[in-house]
Amino acid sequence: MPDLTPIESPESQPGSSTEFPPARSSFPALRKGLIAFQYRNYRLLWFGQLISVTGTWMQSLAQAWLVYEILNANAFQLGLVNVLQFLPVLLFGIPCGIIADRFPKRSIMLVTQFIMMILAATMSALVFTNVVELWMVYVIATIFGMANAVDMPTRQAFVSDLVGREAIMNAVALNSALFNTGRIVGPAIAGILLALFGPAVLFGINAASYIAVLAGLAMIRIAPVINLSTDSPIQRLRDGLSYVRSTPTIMRTIILVGTVGTFGMNFNVWIPVLASDYFEAGSNAYGLLFSAMGVGSLIGALSLAFSGRGPNHKRMLAGVAVMGVSEIALAFVANSGAALAMGAVTLAFIGFSASNAMSTANTTVQTTSDDGHRGRVMAVYMTVFAGSIPIGALISGWVTNQFGAPTSVAMGGTIVLLMALVQFRVPQRAPSTSSQVSPSADARAHS
Known part of the structure:
Protein backbone atom coordinates (compact mmCIF):
# COMPACT_ATOMS: atom_id res chain seq x y z
CA MET A 1 0.00 0.00 0.00
CA PRO A 2 1.49 3.39 -0.98
CA ASP A 3 2.58 5.74 1.79
CA LEU A 4 -0.07 8.39 2.51
CA THR A 5 1.88 10.13 5.27
CA PRO A 6 1.36 13.93 5.11
CA ILE A 7 4.17 15.68 3.30
CA GLU A 8 6.82 17.59 5.16
CA SER A 9 7.68 21.26 5.00
CA PRO A 10 9.22 22.94 1.95
CA GLU A 11 12.20 24.07 3.93
CA SER A 12 13.12 20.55 4.91
CA GLN A 13 13.02 19.07 1.40
CA PRO A 14 13.76 21.35 -1.52
CA GLY A 15 12.10 20.30 -4.74
CA SER A 16 14.08 17.55 -6.32
CA SER A 17 13.29 14.79 -8.72
CA THR A 18 14.99 11.79 -10.20
CA GLU A 19 13.45 12.71 -13.56
CA PHE A 20 15.95 12.21 -16.36
CA PRO A 21 16.86 15.25 -18.45
CA SER A 229 -0.14 23.31 6.35
CA THR A 230 -1.52 22.86 9.87
CA ASP A 231 -4.95 24.17 8.84
CA SER A 232 -7.99 21.99 9.35
CA PRO A 233 -9.64 20.45 6.27
CA ILE A 234 -12.45 23.02 6.51
CA GLN A 235 -9.93 25.87 6.59
CA ARG A 236 -8.08 24.41 3.62
CA LEU A 237 -11.34 24.05 1.71
CA ARG A 238 -12.26 27.66 2.42
CA ASP A 239 -8.78 28.76 1.45
CA GLY A 240 -9.01 26.89 -1.86
CA LEU A 241 -12.41 28.36 -2.72
CA SER A 242 -11.21 31.84 -1.71
CA TYR A 243 -8.16 31.41 -3.94
CA VAL A 244 -10.39 30.54 -6.90
CA ARG A 245 -12.69 33.52 -6.29
CA SER A 246 -9.80 35.95 -5.87
CA THR A 247 -7.92 34.85 -9.01
CA PRO A 248 -9.75 36.43 -11.97
CA THR A 249 -8.17 34.25 -14.67
CA ILE A 250 -9.17 31.05 -12.90
CA MET A 251 -12.64 32.31 -11.97
CA ARG A 252 -13.65 33.46 -15.43
CA THR A 253 -12.24 30.29 -17.02
CA ILE A 254 -14.27 28.08 -14.67
CA ILE A 255 -17.41 30.15 -15.39
CA LEU A 256 -16.78 29.66 -19.11
CA VAL A 257 -16.26 25.91 -18.68
CA GLY A 258 -19.43 25.61 -16.60
CA THR A 259 -21.44 27.41 -19.28
CA VAL A 260 -20.04 25.25 -22.07
CA GLY A 261 -20.64 22.07 -20.06
CA THR A 262 -24.22 23.00 -19.21
CA PHE A 263 -25.42 24.24 -22.59
CA GLY A 264 -22.93 23.14 -25.24
CA MET A 265 -21.99 19.52 -24.50
CA ASN A 266 -25.29 17.65 -24.34
CA PHE A 267 -24.37 15.25 -27.13
CA ASN A 268 -25.73 12.17 -25.36
CA VAL A 269 -29.16 13.83 -25.55
CA TRP A 270 -28.89 15.43 -28.96
CA ILE A 271 -27.16 12.87 -31.16
CA PRO A 272 -29.51 9.87 -30.67
CA VAL A 273 -32.55 12.06 -31.42
CA LEU A 274 -30.91 13.73 -34.42
CA ALA A 275 -29.82 10.38 -35.86
CA SER A 276 -33.23 8.76 -35.45
CA ASP A 277 -35.73 11.57 -36.03
CA TYR A 278 -33.98 14.05 -38.29
CA PHE A 279 -31.39 12.14 -40.29
CA GLU A 280 -33.79 9.17 -40.31
CA ALA A 281 -31.10 6.58 -39.83
CA GLY A 282 -30.49 3.76 -37.36
CA SER A 283 -27.80 2.74 -34.94
CA ASN A 284 -25.10 2.93 -37.62
CA ALA A 285 -25.80 6.64 -38.03
CA TYR A 286 -25.69 7.08 -34.27
CA GLY A 287 -22.22 5.54 -34.17
CA LEU A 288 -21.08 7.53 -37.21
CA LEU A 289 -22.07 10.87 -35.68
CA PHE A 290 -20.32 10.10 -32.39
CA SER A 291 -17.22 8.86 -34.22
CA ALA A 292 -17.14 12.00 -36.36
CA MET A 293 -17.13 14.16 -33.26
CA GLY A 294 -14.44 11.96 -31.71
CA VAL A 295 -12.22 12.28 -34.77
CA GLY A 296 -12.67 16.06 -34.76
CA SER A 297 -11.76 16.17 -31.07
CA LEU A 298 -8.64 14.08 -31.66
CA ILE A 299 -7.50 16.32 -34.52
CA GLY A 300 -8.17 19.39 -32.39
CA ALA A 301 -6.09 18.03 -29.53
CA LEU A 302 -3.20 17.06 -31.80
CA SER A 303 -3.24 20.41 -33.62
CA LEU A 304 -3.01 22.18 -30.27
CA ALA A 305 -0.16 19.93 -29.18
CA PHE A 306 1.83 20.53 -32.35
CA SER A 307 1.17 24.28 -32.41
CA GLY A 308 3.68 24.75 -29.61
CA ARG A 309 1.61 27.63 -28.23
CA GLY A 310 0.97 28.41 -24.60
CA PRO A 311 -2.48 29.11 -23.17
CA ASN A 312 -4.16 32.21 -24.57
CA HIS A 313 -7.51 33.45 -23.30
CA LYS A 314 -8.62 34.96 -26.61
CA ARG A 315 -7.82 31.77 -28.51
CA MET A 316 -9.81 29.83 -25.93
CA LEU A 317 -12.77 32.17 -26.40
CA ALA A 318 -12.42 31.88 -30.18
CA GLY A 319 -12.65 28.09 -29.86
CA VAL A 320 -15.79 28.40 -27.74
CA ALA A 321 -17.29 30.86 -30.25
CA VAL A 322 -16.60 28.49 -33.16
CA MET A 323 -18.18 25.69 -31.14
CA GLY A 324 -21.32 27.78 -30.61
CA VAL A 325 -21.57 28.76 -34.27
CA SER A 326 -21.05 25.12 -35.32
CA GLU A 327 -23.86 23.98 -33.04
CA ILE A 328 -26.20 26.57 -34.51
CA ALA A 329 -25.16 25.30 -37.96
CA LEU A 330 -25.89 21.70 -36.86
CA ALA A 331 -29.43 22.75 -35.92
CA PHE A 332 -29.98 24.22 -39.39
CA VAL A 333 -28.48 21.14 -41.07
CA ALA A 334 -30.80 18.83 -39.12
CA ASN A 335 -33.90 20.95 -39.83
CA SER A 336 -33.13 21.28 -43.52
CA GLY A 337 -33.19 17.55 -44.18
CA ALA A 338 -29.55 17.55 -45.29
CA ALA A 339 -27.60 14.35 -45.74
CA LEU A 340 -26.16 12.51 -42.77
CA ALA A 341 -22.65 13.33 -43.98
CA MET A 342 -23.31 17.04 -43.44
CA GLY A 343 -24.27 16.37 -39.84
CA ALA A 344 -21.11 14.30 -39.36
CA VAL A 345 -18.90 17.06 -40.78
CA THR A 346 -20.56 19.67 -38.57
CA LEU A 347 -20.07 17.50 -35.48
CA ALA A 348 -16.40 17.07 -36.42
CA PHE A 349 -16.05 20.88 -36.35
CA ILE A 350 -17.78 20.95 -32.96
CA GLY A 351 -15.42 18.29 -31.64
CA PHE A 352 -12.38 20.12 -33.02
CA SER A 353 -13.27 23.49 -31.48
CA ALA A 354 -14.45 22.03 -28.17
CA SER A 355 -11.24 20.02 -27.76
CA ASN A 356 -9.10 23.08 -28.45
CA ALA A 357 -11.07 25.31 -26.10
CA MET A 358 -11.33 22.87 -23.19
CA SER A 359 -7.65 21.85 -23.38
CA THR A 360 -6.70 25.53 -23.31
CA ALA A 361 -9.03 26.12 -20.35
CA ASN A 362 -7.48 23.23 -18.43
CA THR A 363 -3.96 24.53 -19.09
CA THR A 364 -4.92 28.09 -18.16
CA VAL A 365 -6.20 26.98 -14.77
CA GLN A 366 -3.16 24.76 -14.10
CA THR A 367 -0.54 27.33 -15.08
CA THR A 368 -2.25 30.15 -13.18
CA SER A 369 -2.60 28.18 -9.94
CA ASP A 370 0.33 27.83 -7.56
CA ASP A 371 1.60 24.45 -6.35
CA GLY A 372 0.00 24.70 -2.93
CA HIS A 373 -3.52 25.25 -4.30
CA ARG A 374 -3.49 23.32 -7.57
CA GLY A 375 -5.19 20.18 -6.26
CA ARG A 376 -8.09 22.14 -4.82
CA VAL A 377 -8.31 24.41 -7.86
CA MET A 378 -8.46 21.45 -10.22
CA ALA A 379 -11.07 19.85 -7.97
CA VAL A 380 -13.26 22.94 -8.41
CA TYR A 381 -12.58 22.92 -12.15
CA MET A 382 -13.40 19.23 -12.61
CA THR A 383 -16.47 19.40 -10.36
CA VAL A 384 -17.90 22.33 -12.32
CA PHE A 385 -17.10 20.69 -15.65
CA ALA A 386 -18.32 17.21 -14.71
CA GLY A 387 -21.28 18.54 -12.74
CA SER A 388 -22.50 20.88 -15.45
CA ILE A 389 -22.95 18.16 -18.08
CA PRO A 390 -25.71 16.12 -16.35
CA ILE A 391 -27.44 19.35 -15.28
CA GLY A 392 -27.34 20.45 -18.89
CA ALA A 393 -28.66 17.06 -19.97
CA LEU A 394 -31.80 17.62 -17.88
CA ILE A 395 -32.34 21.08 -19.38
CA SER A 396 -31.64 20.06 -22.96
CA GLY A 397 -33.74 16.91 -22.54
CA TRP A 398 -36.75 18.98 -21.54
CA VAL A 399 -36.21 21.47 -24.38
CA THR A 400 -35.78 18.60 -26.83
CA ASN A 401 -39.02 16.97 -25.71
CA GLN A 402 -40.93 20.25 -25.90
CA PHE A 403 -39.50 21.91 -29.00
CA GLY A 404 -37.32 19.35 -30.81
CA ALA A 405 -33.63 18.56 -30.92
CA PRO A 406 -32.62 21.28 -33.43
CA THR A 407 -34.11 23.95 -31.18
CA SER A 408 -32.26 22.53 -28.18
CA VAL A 409 -28.96 22.43 -30.11
CA ALA A 410 -29.44 25.97 -31.43
CA MET A 411 -30.29 27.27 -27.95
CA GLY A 412 -27.18 25.66 -26.47
CA GLY A 413 -24.94 26.97 -29.24
CA THR A 414 -26.37 30.48 -28.89
CA ILE A 415 -25.75 30.61 -25.13
CA VAL A 416 -22.20 29.32 -25.57
CA LEU A 417 -21.53 31.88 -28.31
CA LEU A 418 -22.93 34.72 -26.17
CA MET A 419 -20.76 33.75 -23.20
CA ALA A 420 -17.67 33.82 -25.42
CA LEU A 421 -18.63 37.26 -26.77
CA VAL A 422 -19.28 38.61 -23.26
CA GLN A 423 -15.86 37.47 -22.07
CA PHE A 424 -14.29 38.94 -25.19
CA ARG A 425 -15.66 42.31 -24.10
CA VAL A 426 -14.53 42.00 -20.47
CA PRO A 427 -10.90 43.13 -20.09
CA GLN A 428 -8.56 40.30 -19.13
CA ARG A 429 -6.76 41.14 -15.90
CA ALA A 430 -3.21 39.86 -15.57
CA PRO A 431 -2.90 37.32 -12.76
CA SER A 432 -1.05 38.46 -9.69
CA THR A 433 2.40 37.15 -8.93
CA SER A 434 1.01 35.02 -6.14
CA SER A 435 -1.26 33.28 -8.58
CA GLN A 436 1.50 32.07 -10.84
CA VAL A 437 2.92 28.59 -10.84
CA SER A 438 5.90 28.56 -8.54
CA PRO A 439 9.30 27.80 -10.02
CA SER A 440 9.45 24.56 -8.09
CA ALA A 441 7.37 22.85 -10.75
CA ASP A 442 10.07 23.44 -13.32
CA ALA A 443 12.76 22.52 -10.83
CA ARG A 444 11.15 19.19 -10.04
CA ALA A 445 10.64 18.38 -13.69
CA HIS A 446 14.15 19.30 -14.88
CA SER A 447 16.31 18.37 -11.92
Missing part, protein backbone atom coordinates in the same frame (compact mmCIF):
# COMPACT_ATOMS: atom_id res chain seq x y z
CA PRO A 22 14.57 15.84 -21.43
CA ALA A 23 15.56 13.91 -24.52
CA ARG A 24 16.56 15.89 -27.59
CA SER A 25 15.10 15.27 -31.04
CA SER A 26 16.68 15.97 -34.40
CA PHE A 27 13.22 16.82 -35.78
CA PRO A 28 12.28 20.29 -34.41
CA ALA A 29 8.62 20.19 -35.52
CA LEU A 30 8.06 16.77 -34.03
CA ARG A 31 9.91 17.76 -30.88
CA LYS A 32 7.71 20.86 -30.50
CA GLY A 33 4.54 18.83 -30.93
CA LEU A 34 5.64 16.16 -28.46
CA ILE A 35 7.62 18.31 -26.04
CA ALA A 36 5.90 16.76 -23.01
CA PHE A 37 7.18 13.33 -24.12
CA GLN A 38 10.72 14.56 -23.46
CA TYR A 39 9.95 13.98 -19.79
CA ARG A 40 10.29 10.35 -18.79
CA ASN A 41 7.76 10.57 -15.98
CA TYR A 42 5.10 11.99 -18.27
CA ARG A 43 5.74 9.29 -20.89
CA LEU A 44 5.27 6.59 -18.28
CA LEU A 45 1.93 8.02 -17.16
CA TRP A 46 0.69 8.82 -20.68
CA PHE A 47 1.26 5.39 -22.21
CA GLY A 48 -0.15 3.68 -19.14
CA GLN A 49 -3.25 5.85 -19.31
CA LEU A 50 -3.66 5.24 -23.04
CA ILE A 51 -4.09 1.53 -22.40
CA SER A 52 -6.27 2.08 -19.33
CA VAL A 53 -8.55 4.68 -20.95
CA THR A 54 -9.13 2.39 -23.92
CA GLY A 55 -10.10 -0.36 -21.50
CA THR A 56 -12.42 1.99 -19.64
CA TRP A 57 -14.27 2.90 -22.84
CA MET A 58 -14.62 -0.81 -23.60
CA GLN A 59 -16.12 -1.35 -20.16
CA SER A 60 -18.56 1.55 -20.65
CA LEU A 61 -20.02 -0.17 -23.68
CA ALA A 62 -20.12 -3.54 -21.89
CA GLN A 63 -21.81 -2.04 -18.83
CA ALA A 64 -24.55 -0.37 -20.86
CA TRP A 65 -25.17 -3.60 -22.77
CA LEU A 66 -25.21 -5.64 -19.55
CA VAL A 67 -27.72 -3.39 -17.80
CA TYR A 68 -30.05 -2.78 -20.72
CA GLU A 69 -29.96 -6.06 -22.66
CA ILE A 70 -28.98 -8.78 -20.19
CA LEU A 71 -30.48 -7.48 -16.94
CA ASN A 72 -33.50 -6.09 -18.86
CA ALA A 73 -33.36 -2.72 -17.14
CA ASN A 74 -35.25 0.26 -18.52
CA ALA A 75 -33.75 3.52 -19.76
CA PHE A 76 -34.21 5.19 -16.37
CA GLN A 77 -32.33 2.40 -14.58
CA LEU A 78 -29.58 2.60 -17.17
CA GLY A 79 -29.33 6.32 -16.58
CA LEU A 80 -29.23 5.73 -12.83
CA VAL A 81 -26.02 3.74 -13.22
CA ASN A 82 -24.39 6.77 -14.85
CA VAL A 83 -25.77 9.07 -12.14
CA LEU A 84 -24.32 6.87 -9.38
CA GLN A 85 -20.89 6.95 -11.09
CA PHE A 86 -21.05 10.74 -11.36
CA LEU A 87 -22.77 11.77 -8.11
CA PRO A 88 -19.74 11.30 -5.80
CA VAL A 89 -17.70 13.57 -8.10
CA LEU A 90 -20.34 16.28 -7.82
CA LEU A 91 -20.77 15.88 -4.05
CA PHE A 92 -17.18 15.24 -2.96
CA GLY A 93 -14.99 16.44 -5.85
CA ILE A 94 -14.11 19.79 -4.26
CA PRO A 95 -13.35 18.39 -0.77
CA CYS A 96 -11.26 15.67 -2.43
CA GLY A 97 -9.01 18.40 -3.78
CA ILE A 98 -7.75 18.80 -0.22
CA ILE A 99 -6.42 15.23 -0.41
CA ALA A 100 -4.61 16.03 -3.67
CA ASP A 101 -2.87 19.00 -2.02
CA ARG A 102 -2.13 17.23 1.26
CA PHE A 103 -0.68 13.86 0.18
CA PRO A 104 1.71 12.70 -2.59
CA LYS A 105 -0.32 12.60 -5.80
CA ARG A 106 1.46 9.53 -7.12
CA SER A 107 0.53 7.57 -4.00
CA ILE A 108 -3.08 8.70 -4.20
CA MET A 109 -3.34 7.57 -7.80
CA LEU A 110 -1.81 4.19 -7.03
CA VAL A 111 -4.59 3.63 -4.49
CA THR A 112 -7.48 4.92 -6.65
CA GLN A 113 -6.37 3.08 -9.80
CA PHE A 114 -5.94 -0.16 -7.82
CA ILE A 115 -9.47 0.19 -6.43
CA MET A 116 -10.85 0.69 -9.94
CA MET A 117 -8.98 -2.38 -11.16
CA ILE A 118 -10.50 -4.50 -8.37
CA LEU A 119 -13.99 -3.18 -9.21
CA ALA A 120 -13.59 -4.08 -12.90
CA ALA A 121 -12.31 -7.56 -11.99
CA THR A 122 -15.25 -8.03 -9.61
CA MET A 123 -17.72 -7.12 -12.35
CA SER A 124 -16.04 -9.58 -14.71
CA ALA A 125 -16.33 -12.36 -12.15
CA LEU A 126 -19.96 -11.56 -11.36
CA VAL A 127 -20.96 -11.58 -15.02
CA PHE A 128 -18.89 -14.66 -15.88
CA THR A 129 -20.50 -16.68 -13.06
CA ASN A 130 -24.00 -15.43 -13.98
CA VAL A 131 -24.73 -14.16 -10.48
CA VAL A 132 -24.77 -10.44 -11.32
CA GLU A 133 -27.87 -8.46 -10.38
CA LEU A 134 -28.77 -4.84 -11.00
CA TRP A 135 -28.23 -3.78 -7.38
CA MET A 136 -24.66 -5.10 -7.59
CA VAL A 137 -24.03 -2.87 -10.59
CA TYR A 138 -25.40 0.07 -8.61
CA VAL A 139 -23.08 -0.62 -5.68
CA ILE A 140 -19.98 -1.03 -7.83
CA ALA A 141 -20.85 2.10 -9.85
CA THR A 142 -21.12 4.10 -6.60
CA ILE A 143 -17.77 2.86 -5.27
CA PHE A 144 -16.18 3.62 -8.65
CA GLY A 145 -17.59 7.16 -8.48
CA MET A 146 -16.12 7.65 -5.01
CA ALA A 147 -12.68 6.53 -6.18
CA ASN A 148 -12.99 8.73 -9.25
CA ALA A 149 -13.89 11.75 -7.11
CA VAL A 150 -10.42 11.49 -5.55
CA ASP A 151 -8.62 10.41 -8.71
CA MET A 152 -9.83 13.13 -11.09
CA PRO A 153 -8.46 16.28 -9.40
CA THR A 154 -5.31 14.43 -8.37
CA ARG A 155 -4.61 13.21 -11.90
CA GLN A 156 -5.25 16.63 -13.42
CA ALA A 157 -2.96 18.38 -10.93
CA PHE A 158 -0.28 15.67 -11.25
CA VAL A 159 0.42 16.64 -14.87
CA SER A 160 2.03 19.90 -13.75
CA ASP A 161 4.38 17.96 -11.48
CA LEU A 162 5.66 15.79 -14.33
CA VAL A 163 6.69 18.41 -16.90
CA GLY A 164 8.23 21.85 -16.97
CA ARG A 165 5.90 24.80 -17.18
CA GLU A 166 6.64 25.37 -20.86
CA ALA A 167 5.27 21.87 -21.60
CA ILE A 168 2.03 21.97 -19.58
CA MET A 169 -0.10 23.10 -22.54
CA ASN A 170 1.38 20.34 -24.67
CA ALA A 171 0.87 17.78 -21.91
CA VAL A 172 -2.80 18.71 -21.49
CA ALA A 173 -3.36 18.60 -25.26
CA LEU A 174 -1.70 15.18 -25.49
CA ASN A 175 -3.91 14.00 -22.60
CA SER A 176 -6.95 15.15 -24.58
CA ALA A 177 -5.64 13.26 -27.61
CA LEU A 178 -5.21 10.20 -25.41
CA PHE A 179 -8.81 10.43 -24.17
CA ASN A 180 -10.23 10.82 -27.66
CA THR A 181 -8.09 8.00 -29.03
CA GLY A 182 -9.52 5.74 -26.34
CA ARG A 183 -13.03 6.99 -27.17
CA ILE A 184 -12.57 6.00 -30.82
CA VAL A 185 -10.62 2.76 -30.44
CA GLY A 186 -12.21 1.35 -27.27
CA PRO A 187 -15.84 1.09 -28.43
CA ALA A 188 -14.79 -0.13 -31.88
CA ILE A 189 -12.88 -3.07 -30.37
CA ALA A 190 -15.54 -3.60 -27.71
CA GLY A 191 -18.33 -3.97 -30.27
CA ILE A 192 -16.52 -6.89 -31.90
CA LEU A 193 -15.50 -8.59 -28.66
CA LEU A 194 -18.95 -8.12 -27.14
CA ALA A 195 -20.55 -9.98 -30.03
CA LEU A 196 -17.96 -12.78 -29.84
CA PHE A 197 -17.45 -13.27 -26.11
CA GLY A 198 -19.96 -11.22 -24.12
CA PRO A 199 -19.47 -8.45 -21.52
CA ALA A 200 -17.51 -10.47 -18.93
CA VAL A 201 -14.44 -10.47 -21.18
CA LEU A 202 -14.60 -6.70 -21.63
CA PHE A 203 -14.74 -6.11 -17.88
CA GLY A 204 -11.76 -8.43 -17.54
CA ILE A 205 -9.81 -6.60 -20.23
CA ASN A 206 -10.43 -3.31 -18.48
CA ALA A 207 -9.21 -4.78 -15.18
CA ALA A 208 -6.03 -5.93 -16.91
CA SER A 209 -5.58 -2.51 -18.55
CA TYR A 210 -5.11 -0.91 -15.14
CA ILE A 211 -1.88 -2.87 -14.75
CA ALA A 212 -0.33 -0.58 -17.38
CA VAL A 213 -1.09 2.65 -15.53
CA LEU A 214 -0.16 1.13 -12.16
CA ALA A 215 3.19 0.00 -13.60
CA GLY A 216 3.79 3.46 -15.03
CA LEU A 217 3.01 5.12 -11.71
CA ALA A 218 5.28 2.67 -9.88
CA MET A 219 8.21 3.60 -12.15
CA ILE A 220 7.73 7.36 -11.82
CA ARG A 221 10.42 8.98 -9.70
CA ILE A 222 9.54 12.46 -8.53
CA ALA A 223 9.76 14.46 -5.33
CA PRO A 224 6.23 15.28 -4.16
CA VAL A 225 4.95 18.83 -3.84
CA ILE A 226 5.76 19.73 -0.26
CA ASN A 227 3.08 21.11 2.05
CA LEU A 228 3.15 21.51 5.80
